[in-house]
Structure formats: C-alpha cells, structure tokens
Amino acid sequence: MKATNYKTLIVASLISLACTTRVSEWVLLNALPNQYTLIYFDKNPVTETVKMQNKEVVDRMKTANIQFKTVVRNEVSESWYGLYYEDRLFARYKTPPETKTLISSPLREKVASELMSGKLCVMVYLKTDNKEKDDIGRITLQKALGASPFGNIISVVELSRNSKEESLFASLLLNVEDDLKDISEPMLFGVFGRFKALEPLLGKGITEENINLMIDYLTAECSCLIKDDLPGTDILFSGNWDNPTTALLNKIIDDNPALGY
Amino acid sequence: MQDDTISYDTLDTRPLPKWLTDQKSGVNTIQPQKITMREDNSLKISFIATAIIILVAISFLTVYILRRHKDRA
Numbered sequence: 001m002k003a004t005n006y007k008t009l010i011v012a013s014l015i016s017l018a019c020t021t022r023v024s025e026w027v028l029l030n031a032l033p034n035q036y037t038l039i040y041f042d043k044n045p046v047t048e049t050v051k052m053q054n055k056e057v058v059d060r061m062k063t064a065n066i067q068f069k070t071v072v073r074n075e076v077s078e079s080w081y082g083l084y085y086e087d088r089l090f091a092r093y094k095t096p097p098e099t100k101t102l103i104s105s106p107l108r109e110k111v112a113s114e115l116m117s118g119k120l121c122v123m124v125y126l127k128t129d130n131k132e133k134d135d136i137g138r139i140t141l142q143k144a145l146g147a148s149p150f151g152n153i154i155s156v157v158e159l160s161r162n163s164k165e166e167s168l169f170a171s172l173l174l175n176v177e178d179d180l181k182d183i184s185e186p187m188l189f190g191v192f193g194r195f196k197a198l199e200p201l202l203g204k205g206i207t208e209e210n211i212n213l214m215i216d217y218l219t220a221e222c223s224c225l226i227k228d229d230l231p232g233t234d235i236l237f238s239g240n241w242d243n244p245t246t247a248l249l250n251k252i253i254d255d256n257p258a259l260g261y
Numbered sequence: 262m263q264d265d266t267i268s269y270d271t272l273d274t275r276p277l278p279k280w281l282t283d284q285k286s287g288v289n290t291i292q293p294q295k296i297t298m299r300e301d302n303s304l305k306i307s308f309i310a311t312a313i314i315i316l317v318a319i320s321f322l323t324v325y326i327l328r329r330h331k332d333r334a
Contacts, residue, residue: 183272199278213284231280 024120025247026222027193033065033234034085038099040070042079050079053096057081064103064238065194085233090175091168103238107159107166111191112237114155118245121192121218122155123211126173126200128184129160137186137206144211149259150219153248169235173197176233190214195235219249219259 021029038061040046040054058068081093083102093099111122125141127134138158145151161170173189174180176197180187185203188211192198198217201210253259 179275185272198280201278201281203272205277210281213281217280217284231278 024218036066037084043076112239116244118248120153124189126187144208196232198232
C-alpha cells in the first residue's frame with residue numbers, strides 16, 4: 001500500500017474516533033478554556049515600580065487562562081485592577097497582593113483533579129446557607145445520582161456562596177449568568193472539560209429529570225452542533241490539562257452499549 | 262451566557278439554560294438521516310441508454326455492411 005493510502009486510512013480512523021467521543025471527554029481533550037483579562041487601570045503612565053509589581057502578578061498567572069493589560073485613562077481617580085471575562089467585570093482589586101488567590105484555591109484544585117482523574121463531571125452544589133432550601137436540592141441530587149448508571153463517575157462538591165476561603169470561586173460561579181448574584185436559591189453547576197461550568201439548575205429547577213438531562217448532555221456523542229456552540233463559562237484556574245486519565249465513561253458504555261444512545 | 266439577558270418577573274418564569282432546553286427538545290442528539298422519497302428514473306434511463314446503444318450499433322453495422330457491398334461491387 002502506498003504512503004498516501006496509509007495516511008488516508010489513519011485520518012479516516014481518527015475522524016471516526018472523534019465522532020464517537022463523548023461530549024465530556026471531547027471538551028477536556030480539545031476545548032481550550034476562554035481567557036479572562038486582568039486590567040490595570042491608572043491615571044498616569046506606569047512607573048517602574050508599578051511595572052515591577054505588575055510583572056510579578058503576570059508571572060504568577062502564567063499557567064492560568066488569563067491575560068494582563070494596562071490601561072491609562074484620565075478619568076481614573078485611583079489605580080485599580082479589574083478582572084474581566086469577555087466584556088463583563090467580575091471583580092475589582094485595589095492592590096496586587098489581592099490578586100494572589102485569583103488563579104487557584106483548594107476547592108478548585110480538588111475539582112480539577114477529579115476532572116483529570118477521568119470523572120464525567122463534577123457537580124458543584126452552591127449552597128445558600130438556608131438549611132431547609134439546601135437540603136431539598138441535596139436530597140434530589142443524591143436520589144438522581146443514586147439512580148443514574150453514571151452516578152459513580154460523577155463527583156459532588158458543596159460550596160457555600162458566603163464562603164470566605166472560596167469567595168472568588170463562588171463569585172466566578174455566580175457570574176456564569178448575570179442575574180445569579182441576585183437569586184438566593186441553591187444552584188447546581190455541572191463542571192466539565194477544562195473547568196467549564198454549565199449554566200446552573202437552580203431552586204425548583206434542581207429536579208431528577210433536569211439532573212438526568214445534564215448527565216445526558218455530558219454523555220452524548222459529541223456532534224458538530226455541540227462542538228460549535230459549547231455552553232457554559234470557563235472558570236479561572238491555573239492547571240495542567242495535559243494527559244488526563246482515560247474517561248471512566250467509556251468503560252461503562254463499552255460494558256452497556258445501550259447506555260450510549 | 263448570551264441567553265441570560267432576557268427579563269423575567271418571577272423565578273418560575275426565568276428562562277431555562279439553552280443547553281437544557283436543547284437537551285429537552287433533542288436538538289443536541291445526533292439526528293438520524295431523513296429519508297425522503299424521490300422519483301425513480303432508473304428504468305427510463307435504462308430504456309433510453311439501451312435504445313441509444315441499439316441505434317448506434319445498427320448505424321455502425323449498416324455503414325459497415327453498405328461499405329462492404331460497395332467494395333464487392
């Protein structure tokens with residue numbers, strides 16, 4: 001067989017493989033996370049001291065999905081740092097040390113390590129700290145995962161929206177949609193890929209049916225329609241996404257092909 | 262993210278995330294190919310092709326036989 005024929009055969013096999021990859025695995029392997037932007041606003045041209053301190057900030061964030069910009073504007077009264085995602089302001093900081101916790105936190109590291117270990121997704125349950133409301137959603141979630149054939153490959157983490165240690169993570173999640181901060185209901189975020197958070201189920205919307213639909217979305221065969229229009233917002237995180245463990249989902253579907261449709 | 266700007270009065274009327282509505286309506290799943298009925302022209306084409314071949318063969322043979330007779334004469 002000629003070399004060209006071999007190449008054609010290899011490309012065809014790769015294409016056929018890509019078409020049977022599931023959404024969760026395809027996004028983890030292929031979809032690069034969108035970039036956040038940290039902008040330093042100042043009234044005056046940046047001095048050498050400020051340049052040095054900003055260089056430290058940039059060096060710290062090298063491995064995260066974030067870029068740095070400096071903007072000099074006359075109307076700025078006091079210098080500040082703004083954290084943007086697309087054109088939306090997520091957070092404001094007055095000094096560089098405040099940006100230290102931007103790119104990572106213990107819970108974000110835990111979520112990332114679960115995603116890298118081959119799990120289908122991590123469901124982040126954002127609590128209101130109203131026990132009654134939180135319990136309803138938690139019980140529904142436990143029931144849904146208990147009954148799902150994929151329950152064992154889904155991790156659940158809980159986070160209070162008032163948490164001080166994870167305040168930035170909670171804030172990033174609450175910025176996935178622009179009205180979430182004003183809704184005091186428990187929320188369930190499906191986090192998959194390289195820390196992409198789906199728009200959440202919230203309050204009464206946390207039902208077994210909707211949780212199963214979320215699982216169905218993540219276990220579906222990755223169609224071009226999904227690839228072209230991935231939902232969700234990428235969470236700011238500094239992590240190495242190379243060489244993840246093979247998706248645990250594949251074994252479940254290989255053992256039970258009926259679950260793959 | 263683009264879907265979150267629609268206004269709503271109560272939480273019950275808040276629009277559902279697009280991924281959820283797409284999933285409910287089956288848009289995200291790979292759709293089977295739609296089979297549509299087409300007019301079957303194969304028989305017609307076959308007749309025409311056969312007729313053309315016969316005509317070409319007859320013409321060729323006529324010319325051949327006529328030339329042969331001419332040469333003999």
